[in-house]
Ligand SMILES: Nc1nc2c(ncn2[C@@H]2O[C@H](COP(=O)(O)OP(=O)(O)O)[C@@H](O)[C@H]2O)c(=O)[nH]1
């Protein structure tokens with residue numbers, strides 16, 4: 001077991017002994033990856049850690065304030081950090097609740113590389129670690145009126161604890177029954193364009209004359225609730241998501257005919273005649289693109305609604321053909337306090353700390369299993385497995401607990 005070495009930021013001047021950075025007690029951590037050192041702010045023992053990131057480039061001898069994407073972790077009083085796979089750093093926040101304890105700073109993942117290329121700046125991205133086997137997000141596309149919303153509502157109603165809807169932003173006006181924050185975040189074009197420029201959107205597109213987009217936060221909120229995210233977006237948006245790093249499955253819903261599509265749009269009664277005609281014109285192009293673009297791995301024909309819903313559930317493994325149960329995860333164990341140490345064995349991070357009650361002081365250990373990590377920035381890093389192990393047990397027993 002190789003214990004990660006601890007060192008202070010002022011050691012920067014002297015250079016670093018190895019690729020691990022670790023420091024608790026409210027000071028900075030400094031983590032070396034390649035020829036760069038990533039310093040995350042701390043301060044003295046009483047100050048609150050702000051999670052400001054600075055990069056020291058050893059090849060040029062310069063200090064860089066990078067563009068920081070993603071939701072920045074809430075302040076805390078101490079953390080540790082450990083480099084993983086040369087492309088991200090794991091942060092462990094001491095004294096924080098379980099859902100907020102583990103964060104990744106991506107420094108060289110495909111997403112960060114792409115954003116670095118497109119912005120010409122040094123980019124890093126935060127992504128929160130989410131426990132459990134939350135499945136890949138689901139992207140649903142198809143022409144207006146085909147039944148996407150209806151099918152998604154049926155799924156959310158039958159499986160409220162499994163699925164969460166990604167609430168998009170749009171500049172279009174709300175329909176009668178639509179609620180701000182529930183169906184869409186209804187917004188002004190200027191405000192949305194500003195947020196897009198600031199990198200807050202995973203994707204966006206102009207659809208039927210209005211701007212629509214999925215914010216990174218919309219997807220993160222669902223992952224934080226431990227649910228599988230459903231995105232109802234157009235083909236352009238699906239193309240952007242596919243080209244990006246959100247690891248998703250892509251479903252295209254097809255109408256039985258253009259005549260039936262028109263009938264449904266008219267029967268819904270939510271659009272003006274002009275808007276209906278525009279949507280029908282766009283539908284043809286959207287169906288051609290959907291079928292020929294190679295974006296979509298699954299096509300469902302929404303002729304008979306019940307039949308189509310059954311096929312959707314089958315595709316998502318909800319018809320009993322696939323075991324969707326996840327193993328139960330213990331919730332009631334102590335979390336690492338501000339002072340702890342971190343080491344690594346293969347894909348497992350071992351967090352060690354001392355705990356005392358009135359009578360005894362003992363050493364405790366928590367294992368963070370990274371084997372099943374999925375996703376990452378933009379959005380959350382899913383599939384963390386966290387569990388306590390009994391560190392007073394004998395050696396072979398401990399190895400069993402780790403394997
Ligand atoms: N790219 C993108 N498309 C979206 C988003 N939200 C909704 N859309 C798409 O915009 C189109 C119009 O949506 P809407 O105005 O609600 O009409 P509807 O599809 O007829 O119910 C649909 O194809 C949606 O899938 C988004 O966040 N991004």
Ligand SMILES: Nc1ncnc2c1ncn2[C@@H]1O[C@H](COP(=O)(O)OP(=O)(O)O)[C@@H](O)[C@H]1O
Pocket residue numbers: 142143144145146147148149150151264265267268302303304305306308
């Ligand atoms: N299989 C179906 N057969 C008949 N009507 C349908 C079917 N699926 C959906 N609808 C109806 O068609 C209209 C458009 O469906 P909606 O879910 O709003 O489409 P979308 O979200 O793709 O724009 C709604 O009035 C809905 O009740």
